[in-house]
Amino acid sequence: MRALVLDNEAVQALRDERHPKHRQVLAHLAGVLVRRRRGREVAVVVPTSVRVEAGWDRTRPAASAINRLRVADHTLDAGAANVAASIADELAVSVADAHVGAAVRSLPHDEVVVLTSDPGDITRVAGDRPVWPVRV
């Protein structure tokens, strides 16, 4: 099982067809579908704090296209908030980055891949959890 986690830059690129990395991020989602057609279980996840940072309000009509891509929310519930608070305190990162770290640490998948503009940050917030950051 693999989880593909979207960081802020990936969401920005996905939302805007004029974004220079729009096509690149769509290639990653198309790749997810290739693997699913071959029987692999691949989830695509966005931490809700990343949605806040990227301005992705699912209720807005402008979000209808990205909503159709079935990117699942990783919510900042009580448990995730505790982990994220610890990460933010320890590493002095943003709430969104800390939430990415909390998501990476909690996902039950064997492989966690993060689409990000800053692979170094992802490795730091992931702590001991193996993670594969992919630069977009």
Place this chain on the structure above:
Amino acid sequence: MTELSVLDEINRLLDADGDATVNTSMRLPAALRDAAALAVQHLGIAGSTTSLTATALRRALETAVTEAALEGHFVAHPHARPSLAEVALALAAQDGSPLVDRPEVVERAAAQVVASHPEADADDVLLWAEAQLAVPA
């Protein structure tokens, strides 16, 4: 309903509370039902034939609706459609494959594979590219 509204309705239903169940009138081949029951009992592939069926159906629907959404987006924005080589490179990056640093190899493999297999996917391209790298020049 237009196609987009169909996709939105399927997504709404997939995201809806799954506690409510219904006795369906769908007809399954008896042998398939029996095979599923045996697999659940002896191979442990799911907790029940019902969960096996529901999980498989959900996965198929989620993949189909995402594919349809992506394809609709590509029709509306043709410049956004990634090439076969670009999808293969994306998968190489997700896999941590060294091919991610050899885009020329992946692009050449994509061109070669589709020349004889027009329906090839990005994994076919990666396999062919890896095989080529493994063969001494």
